[in-house]
Amino acid sequence: MSTARKPLFAGNWKMNLNHLEAIALVQKLAFTLTDKDFDRAEVAVLPPFTDLRSVQTLVDGDKLRIVYGAQDLSTHDAGAYTGEISGAMLAKLGCTYVLAGHSERRQYHGEDDQLVNAKVQAAYRHSLTPILCVGEGLPIRQAGGHVAYTVSQLDAALNGVKHDQAKSIVVAYEPVWAIGTGEVATPEDAQEVCGAIRVRLAELYDEDVATAVRILYGGSVKGGNTAGIMAQPDIDGALVGGASLDPADFVKISRFGEMSG
Numbered sequence: 001m002s003t004a005r006k007p008l009f010a011g012n013w014k015m016n017l018n019h020l021e022a023i024a025l026v027q028k029l030a031f032t033l034t035d036k037d038f039d040r041a042e043v044a045v046l047p048p049f050t051d052l053r054s055v056q057t058l059v060d061g062d063k064l065r066i067v068y069g070a071q072d073l074s075t076h077d078a079g080a081y082t083g084e085i086s087g088a089m090l091a092k093l094g095c096t097y098v099l100a101g102h103s104e105r106r107q108y109h110g111e112d113d114q115l116v117n118a119k120v121q122a123a124y125r126h127s128l129t130p131i132l133c134v135g136e137g138l139p140i141r142q143a144g145g146h147v148a149y150t151v152s153q154l155d156a157a158l159n160g161v162k163h164d165q166a167k168s169i170v171v172a173y174e175p176v177w178a179i180g181t182g183e184v185a186t187p188e189d190a191q192e193v194c195g196a197i198r199v200r201l202a203e204l205y206d207e208d209v210a211t212a213v214r215i216l217y218g219g220s221v222k223g224g225n226t227a228g229i230m231a232q233p234d235i236d237g238a239l240v241g242g243a244s245l246d247p248a249d250f251v252k253i254s255r256f257g258e259m260s261g
């Protein structure tokens with residue numbers, strides 16, 4: 001972590017919690033997190049689409065400092081695309097962030113680099129900040145190709161993205177073998193790839209972009225392993241799956257793994 005960038009802890013709820021459960025979880029987080037916590041780090045939740053309106057009403061009504069976003073968006077802005085949700089709709093719901101290219105979308109919905117690039121562009125068209133997810137599967141890691149593979153995903157996703165847009169992107173390095181498996185990457189393993197992502201951003205754009213972009217680690221992050229991850233120079237926060245459904249653990253993660261704020 002560098003003091004130049006505000007850390008971001010984002011909870012990807014995946015397909016969990018209905019809108020009533022969403023309200024209860026956000027209320028619990030809001031009750032525990034203090035202004036000091038929000039001054040130190042940005043805390044975001046990424047609920048299912050059906051929860052977003054309820055979360056918006058709660059956040060606006062109680063003037064909460066928690067921000068929120070969606071887990072996916074359409075490459076299209078409107079039209080005959082049954083079942084899709086546009087960036088315009090998410091913007092209207094007050095979303096700050098939207099995931100693009102989560103490994104579960106790539107794996108179960110056949111999203112390739114070109115589609116992920118189109119989703120990143122769609123997010124920018126509606127002033128949403130993309131959280132671009134990249135990361136290798138186990139065979140690539142075992143063959144030693146993890147840095148090259150992840151950097152090539154980054155290259156493809158940023159195709160046509162302009163300097164000022166790139167400056168605001170969030171990149172999440174999520175090695176597929178560490179997602180939901182309890183198998184967390186060592187802080188050094190995570191740093192190796194996150195550092196390479198930052199070097200690549202400087203090559204693709206310039207130092208200005210490389211210094212500004214927040215790079216998160218994701219994959220079995222818990223309160224107990226956050227401090228080691230956050231001690232790495234190129235890791236600026238975490239994208240949290242399972243542990244983000246547990247308010248006490250997500251608060252601990254948001255406090256860099258410390259118990260109290």
Ligand SMILES: O=C(CO)COP(=O)(O)O
Nearest residue numbers: 012179180219220241242
């Ligand atoms: O996919 C993830 C977040 O997007 C990580 O999930 P887990 O934290 O459950 O491993």
